[in-house]
Amino acid sequence: MDELSLIERLVAIGWKGSRAVIQGPGDDAAVLRGGIAISTDLMVEGVHFSFDWIAPAEAGFRAGAAALSDMAAMGAAPEAVLVSLAVAGDPSLCEELQRGVRRAGDRVGVAVAGGDVSRSPGPAVVDVVAVGRVREPCRRSGAEAGQEVWVSGVLGGAAAAVAAWSAGGRPAPAARERFASPPNRVPLGKALAQRRLARAMIDISDGLVRDAGQVARASGARLRILQDAVPVDTAAGGDLNLALEGGEDYELMFTAPAGKEAAILDLGRELSVRLTRIGSVDAGAGVVLEDGEGGRTAAGRGGYDHFA
Amino acid sequence: MDELSLIERLVAIGWKGSRAVIQGPGDDAAVLRGGIAISTDLMVEGVHFSFDWIAPAEAGFRAGAAALSDMAAMGAAPEAVLVSLAVAGDPSLCEELQRGVRRAGDRVGVAVAGGDVSRSPGPAVVDVVAVGRVREPCRRSGAEAGQEVWVSGVLGGAAAAVAAWSAGGRPAPAARERFASPPNRVPLGKALAQRRLARAMIDISDGLVRDAGQVARASGARLRILQDAVPVDTAAGGDLNLALEGGEDYELMFTAPAGKEAAILDLGRELSVRLTRIGSVDAGAGVVLEDGEGGRTAAGRGGYDHFA
Numbered sequence: 305m306d307e308l309s310l311i312e313r314l315v316a317i318g319w320k321g322s323r324a325v326i327q328g329p330g331d332d333a334a335v336l337r338g339g340i341a342i343s344t345d346l347m348v349e350g351v352h353f354s355f356d357w358i359a360p361a362e363a364g365f366r367a368g369a370a371a372l373s374d375m376a377a378m379g380a381a382p383e384a385v386l387v388s389l390a391v392a393g394d395p396s397l398c399e400e401l402q403r404g405v406r407r408a409g410d411r412v413g414v415a416v417a418g419g420d421v422s423r424s425p426g427p428a429v430v431d432v433v434a435v436g437r438v439r440e441p442c443r444r445s446g447a448e449a450g451q452e453v454w455v456s457g458v459l460g461g462a463a464a465a466v467a468a469w470s471a472g473g474r475p476a477p478a479a480r481e482r483f484a485s486p487p488n489r490v491p492l493g494k495a496l497a498q499r500r501l502a503r504a505m506i507d508i509s510d511g512l513v514r515d516a517g518q519v520a521r522a523s524g525a526r527l528r529i530l531q532d533a534v535p536v537d538t539a540a541g542g543d544l545n546l547a548l549e550g551g552e553d554y555e556l557m558f559t560a561p562a563g564k565e566a567a568i569l570d571l572g573r574e575l576s577v578r579l580t581r582i583g584s585v586d587a588g589a590g591v592v593l594e595d596g597e598g599g600r601t602a603a604g605r606g607g608y609d610h611f612a
Numbered sequence: 613m614d615e616l617s618l619i620e621r622l623v624a625i626g627w628k629g630s631r632a633v634i635q636g637p638g639d640d641a642a643v644l645r646g647g648i649a650i651s652t653d654l655m656v657e658g659v660h661f662s663f664d665w666i667a668p669a670e671a672g673f674r675a676g677a678a679a680l681s682d683m684a685a686m687g688a689a690p691e692a693v694l695v696s697l698a699v700a701g702d703p704s705l706c707e708e709l710q711r712g713v714r715r716a717g718d719r720v721g722v723a724v725a726g727g728d729v730s731r732s733p734g735p736a737v738v739d740v741v742a743v744g745r746v747r748e749p750c751r752r753s754g755a756e757a758g759q760e761v762w763v764s765g766v767l768g769g770a771a772a773a774v775a776a777w778s779a780g781g782r783p784a785p786a787a788r789e790r791f792a793s794p795p796n797r798v799p800l801g802k803a804l805a806q807r808r809l810a811r812a813m814i815d816i817s818d819g820l821v822r823d824a825g826q827v828a829r830a831s832g833a834r835l836r837i838l839q840d841a842v843p844v845d846t847a848a849g850g851d852l853n854l855a856l857e858g859g860e861d862y863e864l865m866f867t868a869p870a871g872k873e874a875a876i877l878d879l880g881r882e883l884s885v886r887l888t889r890i891g892s893v894d895a896g897a898g899v900v901l902e903d904g905e906g907g908r909t910a911a912g913r914g915g916y917d918h919f920a
Binding site: 305307310311313314315317318319320321322324325328329333334336337338340342343344345346347348349350351352383384386387388389390395396398399402403405406409414415416417418419420421422423424425426427429431433435 | 618619625636642644646654660697698706717722725726730734737739
């Protein structure tokens with residue numbers, strides 16, 4: 305069973321509809337009546353990170369940044385995080401993890417308002433809950449034929465670091481930095497939602513193609529991505545595959561109505577974030593990758609799968 | 613470093629005050645402006661439970677019930693839970709854990725609105741986030757001299773089960789049931805808060821004495837507990853120590869103004885919950901246990917410590 309199938313089964317078991325919840329499972333965050341967005345992001349030592357790769361405070365920062373990225377992807381303004389920690393051995397490790405989460409919170413002006421802590425007989429575990437407010441949540445399901453597909457930042461750097469570590473080597477400093485310190489896209493996500501520039505949005509945690517597939521499925525539309533337009537991180541050494549499939553970037557992918565290019569590029573300049581048009585939405589299903597010669601690849605469920 | 617000291621350090625690292633948060637760390641749940649209560653409850657295989665003790669769906673139920681117990685202790689009405697799961701090996705274990713959390717949600721009318729899932733290279737981990745609404749949160753800090761101390765249900769049964777398992781034996785069925793299926797005190801907690809009967813409240817997860825100590829510390833008052841008044845679960849075999857120190861009960865301890873005995877007992881009858889007056893609040897600090905002969909014991913930081 306792959307991870308997406310497992311998630312579908314967990315949703316079927318856990319979700320039954322609720323009057324209190326206006327957005328249930330299947331998006332970057334759940335949303336309660338009154339616009340309370342809430343999500344949880346679990347990171348496990350030996351699966352999502354290793355202390356041979358990054359220091360504990362960096363792991364905490366990354367976990368906090370990943371949780372807050374879910375707020376960005378909904379267009380929500382974060383108000384607090386809560387942190388559950390489990391560690392083997394020295395409890396001072398908890399302090400370093402907490403320090404990192406706090407720094408990620410500081411970057412968007414929120415504090416650690418609660419949490420839980422336990423000993424672990426195995427790996428360290430960091431589970432960060434982010435909670436925020438959003439008037440009009442930007443869901444994954446808003447993509448429609450005629451819209452354009454955009455992405456923030458550059459892709460593939462964090463995955464290049466993981467690839468280097470996994471091969472027993474050491475990543476270039478720039479790639480390591482991409483992994484240890486995901487970008488803060490909260491101001492961007494909020495502005496895109498408030499200005500109605502983004503109509504569907506997701507954060508790229510599992511890889512561009514895979515996350516585009518989530519938007520395609522939720523929207524009942526097809527996303528066409530122009531390979532040559534995808535902004536590959538120089539830290540990824542020009543490896544397009546890392547940018548398409550690597551994941552870990554925590555950049556935002558969104559769809560926008562046609563004709564909004566100037567407004568989107570203005571916003572990017574305002575926030576000093578590179579925004580790149582990488583494709584379009586049409587009728588159909590799934591994700592199609594197009595190369596410069598008109599070749600097409602139907603892209604399936606690529607990207608990182610915790611259970612594969 | 614013991615667990616309470618560690619938590620104090622984590623709070624000092626993570627918390628800096630926040631205009632968005634009206635109750636920060638140090639209570640059963642954080643509360644955002646507008647009365648959004650949110651808490652997270654982490655359970656780790658080999659620390660909080662063992663699959664030699666209970667089935668996966670029971671572990672999920674227990675984790676869900678424990679998280680919802682935090683809502684009860686604030687007097688909040690739960691609206692949703694989110695679940696983070698990590699398991700080694702067969703991902704179908706996730707489904708059983710999720711099924712259990714769902715059942716705990718069903719008991720109070722909320723669904724699993726989101727979550728996260730990962731492989732674990734070690735123990736199974738279940739982290740349940742509960743979110744709800746509360747107009748006037750019932751904090752740990754509301755105890756004042758002259759109030760009376762009350763407890764719901766009977767205590768010590770769940771700890772008797774843990775004691776039996778830890779000694780290599782099998783608990784009596786009634787004790788096992790107390791551990792596997794914590795009570796639902798959400799209706800009680802809500803009613804106690806709404807009717808202004810409870811002025812300080814906490815759920816008993818770490819043991820009556822230890823949790824009473826939390827209320828004493830938060831309130832700047834002393835709690836005097838009459839040992840003979842504490843309702844010991846018959847499943848605990850009459851062992852007062854299990855009732856005082858055992859924990860795991862997820863009953864509510866609260867302080868109430870004097871003269872409310874009739875209203876409290878009426879509420880108990882209405883909800884079919886045994887409510888027992890076990891002591892009083894006076895000026896001072898800490899917890900004092902009194903026996904029938906007038907003997908007194910200053911009780912310290914008893915109860916379960918994950919890092920001791």
